[in-house]
Amino acid sequence: MHLIAAREIFDGETLWHGHALALEGGVLQAIVPAPEGAEVFGGTLMPGFVDLQVNGGGGVLFNEDTTARGVTRIAQAHATTGTAALLPTLITDTPDRTRAAVDAVAQAVAEGAPGVIGLHLEGPHLSMARKGAHDPALIRAMTDADEAFLLEAVQRLPNLMVTVAPESVSLERMHRLAASGVILSLGHTDCEYDTAMACFGAGVRCATHLFNAMSQLGNRAPGMVGAVLDAPQVSAGVIADGIHVHPAALRLALAAPKTDASLFLVTDAMPPVGSEITEFTLNGRRVLRRDGRLTLEDGTLAGADLDMPQALRVLGSLGLDRARALEMATRAPARLLRQDFGLGRLTPGKPCRAIRLDARGRYAGPV
Template sequence: MARKIFVGARIFDGERFHDDKALIVADGRVEAIAAGNDLPDGERVTLSGGVLSAGFIDAQVNGGAGRMLNDEPSAASMAIIAGGHRPYGTTSLLPTLITDTSEASTAAIEAATEAVKANRGVAGLHLEGPHLAPARKGAHLAELMRPVEDRDVKAFIRAREAIGTLLVTMAAEQVTVAQVRELAEGGVTVSIGHSDCSSEAAEERFDAGARGVTHLFNAMSQMGHRAPGLVGAAIDHPSTWCGIIADGHHVDPKALRTALRAKRGEGKLFFVTDAMSLVGSEKDSFTLNGRTVRRERGGFCSKLVLSDGTLAGSDVDMISTIRYGVTYLDLTLAEALRMATLYPARFLRLADRGYLSPGARADLVHLTDALTVTATWLAGETV
């Protein structure tokens, strides 16, 4: 049995911190958290203070390391993107294909099936479109948007069976309650987003099995005192999970703090990056569906915009969202870490990730006290 023993750092197991303890990893999985004076034989990994946590999980990653998934939906692209985010603590992610042709979607499904088997950080696939609402298109191409057809439902269920984890973002206007129910029963994770729907329409789909909303507050009907919209329905519904982009540009911190205080029940807010290709790259622009997206530096982090000023994804990485949460959202470090580990794992039903208890996959990240990443491990191996 190959065993590693991590010592010298506080251990965050997903629920609480452990001081003066060691994390024991055997054959790529957590064996125990044990007192330092009662350790088995094994390779010692000595850390210089800081925090050892489960690796971060990102459910929405359009690109990284200079590569956009839409430009080349292949397993090789997914590996490059995953590698580009690993220095920032992300050990599991869903490469995300934004609205594109059916051929691109098919290629992404085939690529994800291969990439997940490689076991190098690709945990599934996120299809964000084409079943979105043109009224809330954001940076997506409205001309490619369309309603869900029954053949799409069957194709998504087949894809989920092949990949393992499939997340699809859909507008409530483009998918029926019956279709949501069939998708959920087929194991597909449905998230409502890019939608101008009423709160009632959203609630019907949540009750039918839609598990979450995509980037809460952005590209959706807002909360009014008589028309709560998708924002109000998502915050109010107890089992609905809400991804948030915490970069200082997408959502005002006052709105995020309010949502964090208001959200009650099983469903929680969790961090996503919605990152584009410039994360992990020194470039200042890239092309998205024939349109130039440029990096504007300033603020907590840079922002990415089209020529008309529309936000086009983000330039943030996962460790930066944790720092933002602690600094601007009044989060404890424990809760900020949960929003990057335990909560996205539960949303995506990744049963062996997001925490450090016996049997969990030993995907790890070591952080300094200043919340910078020093090292990551996949299944206990340094990467």
Template sequence: MSDLTAFMGGRLFDGHDWHDNAAILVEFGHVCAILPRSEIPENAEKIDLGDGLIVPGFIDLQVNGGGGVLFNNQTDLAGIRTICEAHAQFGTTALMPTLITDTAAVNVAAIAAGNAAVQARVPGFLGLHLEGPHLALARKGTHDPALIRPMDESDLARTVEAARTLPNLICTVAAETVTPDQIATLVEAGAVVSIGHSDASAEVAGAAFDAGASMVTHLFNAMSQMGNREPGVVGASLANDRVFAGLIADGIHVHPTSIEIAHRAKSGAAGRLFLVTDAMSQTGTDLTEMTLNGRKITRADGALRLADGTLAGADLDMIDAVTFMNRKIGVPLEEVLRMASLYPAEALGIEETYGHLRPGALASFVHLSGDMDVQSTWISGERVWQK
């Protein structure tokens, strides 16, 4: 068999531009060219995926679980593998298993599991997202208030070490509970610091951004809102062109008008709006109940909620987020696809090899039907899921 493989489909989106009658030429798991079908080398194996679209694989930076596994409840290599496999059927080719606020011991186990996933080369594993425990009680959301606490020296040292050993690490912290010096230390170690579950003023949030925080976690949710005299975390993040913002686009977490406003504010900025699922263990299953820190979460009417009605993650996958943004919000398809691939890659600083299909990128892509149904998912040129 040749080392070269040419993948063909109806239309190809490379993350920047559309191509017709073209093929992706892949060698050793990376894209080496996009070229007309008539110029495919004779020694290349040809794989014709048929009609539809070939688009960059989706990148999800906030994934609490999938396939029946909640990462908090199974912080091991098998749990990470199950989560990655569950999301592949929805077009996700790279994701960050996300640990919701928990004990220090669970945090240690999660980091160990992440390092094990690196060694095992788990397809789709991109790194870890530690969401808490250093958050604001006033904006706790579904996070257990008994487990929320300030960041001490041991927390900082452990997280710094994780940032140095993992391929990528996101730390969600509240701007008012973690100091600018701590943020700067984390960023210097290689972590991406995201502000979330924060009731901070715009001034305090701005100081966190100045210290190196470059992202906000699920924009609008669990953060101080924009008012006429106090812009809050929402206003500070929308006004800062360097700050990326994750968005749960399900029509439940954020009103469509607010989504439109945020998208306009971030269009043309260096820091863009990108899509996340905030998915729990239900993804890829028919589960209707799950537990987090001993509390029951119920799945109904497209949402996940605690007994008191608090939203607890999202009943969402990436292809549904893409179609919602395109069909309900009216964002052009190519821009929505960037929100699901290129922009999260840029938020992590890994856009050289992720988030697009231009030469040098990993050959991770999704084949979609004309109706936007996932037909197959490919990671580094290898098929990981087929309908």
């Protein structure tokens, strides 16, 4: 039996202090009190991060390299920051590129690419009014052919997440897609509160990057933000980089009552993660990296220059309960998955796939 003691251990639900992982042959046997005199790692042992919105990394943008090789390079880049599993995310693109993305992820999964657990299609069935950095020329309503394509794709992938807007997708289509196993997320929409609630009733379980590219909370028009905060069964990804969401807004969202759903962290990461590049292209448009921001030349935010350890540090600056912050990067996103592969938790009797964060919250390698 091999013991690894740490200042704190998070198992996906509980934060243990002064305990140790008891391992045998790489399998977790138990989490036990650290023996007296044991060498103690001064940081955190925890499950690897789960990121459901990753556009790129390692200098690669998925939209520009929709191949199994490109997917693998992105996953490898994020593994160097502690991410154990991710959904490569295709931003609104052409039908041909979308088909290529499904093929690429299916191939990467079949080849056992570490960390690749499915696909997130963020568009093209969105609202023009809340397009953000998505190319307006490529945004369009969902057709019967599009729906049939998604119904086929969900059978090929362990997890398929699709961000949609009610302006472009009917409730009937949402219901059929959700019933087939597609993880539907509402985003890039200017819909009203009642419309968003109807979408949740049709099977939408999530919201994409809460507060960004959606109708905002008002006293007489709660908008989509109000609907998400008022729907206890709906989860929401959030970009905690201190840029996309004001700390006060994030604190208010964290106070919203939830049941088995919750806020979870996403990086919305672009190619700069794990690389030194200062610009790249998205649908033929330049994206610039400056002072922690990624923007189109007109100043529109275009994804995030963010990794999970950095997002956790932002949550820490808000004074959020430590266990909840760690859950937002691990177990909370894993709960949304159709096939979670045991991610987001440390389970006795299962292989231990824990990571280390040092005392300053930086990724310090696998256990």
